[in-house]
Amino acid sequence: MNAEKIHGPVLLSVYLPAVLLGVSAQAMLILVPLYVIDIGGSLAAAATTVGCRGLGMMAFDIPAGILAARYGDKLVMLLAIGLIGGAQVGFTLTHDISVIYLIAFINGAGASSFLLGRMSYITSVCKPAARGRVIAMLAGSIRGSALVGPLAGAALAGYAGYAAAFYTAAGCTVFAFAVIAVFALHERPLLRELRFRSVINLCIEYRRVFSTAGVAAITFMLMRSARIVLIPLIGADIGLDIATIGLIVSISATVDVALFYPAGLIMDKYGRRATAVPSSALLAMSLAAMALASGFYSLLLVAVLVGFGNGLSTGIVMTLGTDLAPPERRSEFLGLWRLLTDFGSAAGPMVIGMTVAIAPIGIASLIIGGLGGLGSYVIYRFVEET
Template sequence: MPPSSDSFSLARIALPAFGPSLLFGLGEGAIYPILALSARELGASSAQAGLIVALIGIGSMLANLPAAALANRYGERRAMIGAAAFSLAALVLCLIAHTPWVLGLGVLMIGLASSVFLLARQTYLIEAVPVHMRARAMSTLGGTMRVGLFAGPFMAAGFIHWMGLQGAYWAAILAFLGAGILAFSVPDLEPRDRTAHRNAPPLSLAGLARAHAGVFLTLGVATALVSAIRACRQIVIPLWADQIGLDATQTALIYGIMGGVDMLLFYPAGRIMDLRGRHWVALPCMLIMGASLIAIPWTAGFAGLLAVSMVLGVGNGIGSGIVMTIGADASPPADRTRFLGIWRLITDLGGGGGPLLMSAVTAVLSLASGITAIGAIGFVAAWMFWRWLPRKTASP
């Protein structure tokens, strides 16, 4: 059983709770920078290489509902162990690939596994952590993934120097293996609320979606807009840097500093959400990110873009865990895992749709117009949170 709320400490469960997420993020971060290069070495065109990189996100989106079914049937612990093992098989496939499409299959498998792993990890933490500390747990989960993604390329660099391009995959193998071993050490939990609903007849997936349609169409759409803005911020910085004539070194420096600012804020953000309410983070996050994106087309040099990017990093950092926290608050205890599978599908659709919207506006008008359109979405999301996000600290 989960510990009582009066004696609970996040530090006590830090290694089994957040260690697997850190290692999984480390593995993904290790391979992200070299996927396109690997595809090109195998004869892929630039467009094909871009598609292969995108297969991680596509796989994650496709697996959300199956991942919920797996975690619901076999439990969070076994789902995480299986996802780690599946990822190791995928990395072996990437290592032995002789064509771009075999590499692509391995990359797709990693995306599928990541959805299973992250959904199981979120469900586990919702059950293990008392409600009054939920936002801190969710923001720390998101923060550890970001730290892993940030540090992964640096770990891979040492392996690449020693073993060549394939060294990155060996670095990821070590990280995923560690994630699986830690997941194996996590005890199974009997959820606090599941026993009370054990005799309730289960809803079909469609029935579950209909029963919670109001939440999905309001807060679900709002968090999808958050995902859209976050996905676009990864694209906006290098594109606008190129537009104003900055070189690759300057662009990488801006991007790295923005990521560093982002990572520093995840725990304070969670604490504010727990103590003051979700509004105190959701609204500033979207307003700051929206205003920062709108300001980017008005920058004309390194200093200006760096300053705006740092503010953008602050906005994204204070929103660490907000999508998972709101989803956790809204999820029904009797069918939490499948609800979160639908929730992740909606937010992933936002993450995929944001760059498509920006590309369409850019193609029709200009890059500045595309960036401004994405920034405006931040204000729409802020209004939706103001309108529909409960004022209570938590809404389990």
């Protein structure tokens, strides 16, 4: 299967919107907390704003899946982008922290709904033999956005103010809306009625999948979210300045981005386990090894290993979800899958936060590494090839 047949059908309907939304979303992730502080909010308020976004994502994982099953993936993606763009503009219209919490929740709801709709859409339009490469390419574009978005957003906010940065992000979102409206295919909805009871039945019917592959998904997301917190905290703990920590994070991200497409090729040629098992083990060991970092070079070495492990795992969570989703109940299944992954993303920083309140940061890295090791064993022992 040549590259044109694999990537052609999703070039404009998936990849281009992913870049546009990725750059704007990654910029907002760093700008919104800083904006809260800039208008007089506390550090706690800034952190709560990020938490409200996470709550919005978790709250809409299952409803978005049901809506996609009833009305189709394209409509859900368009509605979700509308929520995201509205939230981005909404941040510029208020200095009330409580209102900003609500806007952040809406932003998370839109982000979750869009991710669900996109996963379901890819499952619908891409053949199983090509999904690994498509999702790896998509994940690579997201990782690339993480390099561009924060830098561009911070530069624009510093030069022209937060409002200009927020409106620019909203402009990218509007562009993504137009691209999807024109180029995304309209798939026939899978359900005639909206039924939350069907989601409960799906949990029961696929309980083994959720208790094995679902645990794998939680483990990956826990480790991925933990690494974002651990590297800067450990860097600060051992006395590195902000610029040096930023350099380490950038080098780690560069290694991560370099591996996104090879990871997809390996998945499609040798199977999902060929990347899932070694990448989860490497991530777990390198995160645990952060406890031993004592200076620039030791932390850089471990961060590079983390980047390698994360890069090798590119797309594995989304690929497993799309592979395992039953065709007739795809959207509902992916809604549950998103709920699991969002739980893992929230759990990583929470575990670190609770640990550092009573113990050194090195203990937190050992705990995260230990949890990752247990998850890696579950993947090796219980997750079957898809």
